[in-house]
Amino acid sequence: MLALLDGTDPGLTEALDVVAAVDDGLVHGFVRVDEDRAAALAALAGAFAGSPLRDRIAEALDKIAAGSIADEHLLALAAARVAVFGAVHDALLTRVDSALSRTRAPWQGQPGPAAGAANLLVGSRSWLRELAITGWRGVDHDLVTASSQVIEATLADPELRRLAVLLDGLAAELRAASPIATLERLPVRRWADLWSRALLLAQDGGRAGRAADAETVSGRLLVLGADVHEHGTAVQVQVHGVLEAGGVTRLVRTSVTAGKVDTIVGPAIWGLLQGFPVLMTALAERRSLDLTDLPLLASGDLIWHDAQAKAGEPADPFATARVLLPGALAPAVPPLDRHPARIAEPVFVEGDSAIPLDTTRLPACGPLTAGLVAGASACIGLLRWDSGKWVVQPIAVQATVKKKTTTVHTTDWALGPTDAKAAKAAGDAVQVLRERAGRLLRK
Numbered sequence: 437m438l439a440l441l442d443g444t445d446p447g448l449t450e451a452l453d454v455v456a457a458v459d460d461g462l463v464h465g466f467v468r469v470d471e472d473r474a475a476a477l478a479a480l481a482g483a484f485a486g487s488p489l490r491d492r493i494a495e496a497l498d499k500i501a502a503g504s505i506a507d508e509h510l511l512a513l514a515a516a517r518v519a520v521f522g523a524v525h526d527a528l529l530t531r532v533d534s535a536l537s538r539t540r541a542p543w544q545g546q547p548g549p550a551a552g553a554a555n556l557l558v559g560s561r562s563w564l565r566e567l568a569i570t571g572w573r574g575v576d577h578d579l580v581t582a583s584s585q586v587i588e589a590t591l592a593d594p595e596l597r598r599l600a601v602l603l604d605g606l607a608a609e610l611r612a613a614s615p616i617a618t619l620e621r622l623p624v625r626r627w628a629d630l631w632s633r634a635l636l637l638a639q640d641g642g643r644a645g646r647a648a649d650a651e652t653v654s655g656r657l658l659v660l661g662a663d664v665h666e667h668g669t670a671v672q673v674q675v676h677g678v679l680e681a682g683g684v685t686r687l688v689r690t691s692v693t694a695g696k697v698d699t700i701v702g703p704a705i706w707g708l709l710q711g712f713p714v715l716m717t718a719l720a721e722r723r724s725l726d727l728t729d730l731p732l733l734a735s736g737d738l739i740w741h742d743a744q745a746k747a748g749e750p751a752d753p754f755a756t757a758r759v760l761l762p763g764a765l766a767p768a769v770p771p772l773d774r775h776p777a778r779i780a781e782p783v784f785v786e787g788d789s790a791i792p793l794d795t796t797r798l799p800a801c802g803p804l805t806a807g808l809v810a811g812a813s814a815c816i817g818l819l820r821w822d823s824g825k826w827v828v829q830p831i832a833v834q835a836t837v838k839k840k841t842t843t844v845h846t847t848d849w850a851l852g853p854t855d856a857k858a859a860k861a862a863g864d865a866v867q868v869l870r871e872r873a874g875r876l877l878r879k
């Protein structure tokens with residue numbers, strides 16, 4: 437991985453500068469565009485001078501700069517922004533594959549079919565248009581609340597779930613940040629990322645392919661480790677592993693998600709995921725998984741069905757990382773997922789790492805701590821590009837504890853905490869909620 441630290445990619449800084457200048461327009465809104473922001477839009481159009489999209493993007497950005505804003509103009513702005521980040525992502529991932537000698541499958545996915553609920557897409561685009569015209573600084577309670585009805589209806593449509601969750605998350609962040617006009621600093625790039633991605637998903641045919649577009653696979657899944665994403669209202673465990681199926685060894689991932697309330701945190705979240713007993717058992721006991729006819733998307737994502745899996749023999753993730761990870765075929769990246777922040781490549785690090793180990797993402801639900809990471813002799817992690825530099829997010833380590841070599845994973849407590857204090861705290865949180873729910877039902 438040392439090759440990742442050699443030099444920089446030409447044009448990367450300039451590309452990010454173009455996007456940053458445009459994102460400033462979303463801060464203040466496009467209802468009135470001053471000379472500086474008009475110049476920023478012109479610079480973005482210039483970045484596509486040699487592209488087939490040149491004329492369409494140039495016309496749309498001219499219209500926005502002139503204050504004549506239609507849906508197709510904002511779509512072109514969002515598409516241009518996503519395309520620039522996609523180019524940055526591709527340049528970075530090419531360096532990763534070269535440094536790791538990793539082979540990657542070509543993208544062969546197709547755009548999703550047109551969604552049936554056209555009125556919900558129109559409503560979503562309308563709210564996103566108002567955000568762009570008003571700008572983050574002008575967002576108030578009324579504008580955030582205006583999204584509630586369309587978000588609620590969109591959440592009820594399984595075909596629009598990705599868009600709905602994205603809109604719901606953006607609305608929640610805007611609501612929590614209010615009054616935005618008085619904030620000293622805004623998460624400018626993050627909100628612009630959410631806005632542009634949502635606008636593309638809100639187009640007819642903007643859905644990514646799902647199970648109907650997947651191949652079915654049967655074989656053995658060897659788990660490397662898992663990343664845990666926890667928010668106030670949801671938790672997701674994203675499992676990374678090596679799949680042996682059909683004579684091919686490839687990198688895959690699978691995710692399971694559960695709703696939650698903000699009082700369930702830390703080890704207590706595992707109690708929300710016990711509807712996936714086979715997967716949780718494999719994670720906690722470090723076993724392989726025998727899969728039967730699971731859908732596999734072109735993105736390398738297995739759509740998890742617990743009933744179509746069986747926990748197999750014990751399988752050491754570090755043995756898998758040493759032996760199988762280097763030669764596993766990496767999946768292609770879907771167009772809308774091509775963003776530097778979404779790079780999360782499984783890697784194996786042994787001895788001193790030239791790339792920093794980032795402990796800021798360690799989940800509070802497991803036994804893996806910053807102290808264990810600091811003393812690790814080997815690490816399975818996710819290679820990420822964060823704020824202009826490469827870091828490795830540990831998901832499992834080998835370390836010496838009390839003169840004995842031990843391995844610790846983020847998911848060791850998937851069947852419940854083995855630490856007495858953590859177990860009591862987890863049980864208390866769930867018990868309190870059950871008692872409250874019981875009282876409400878009795879009323």
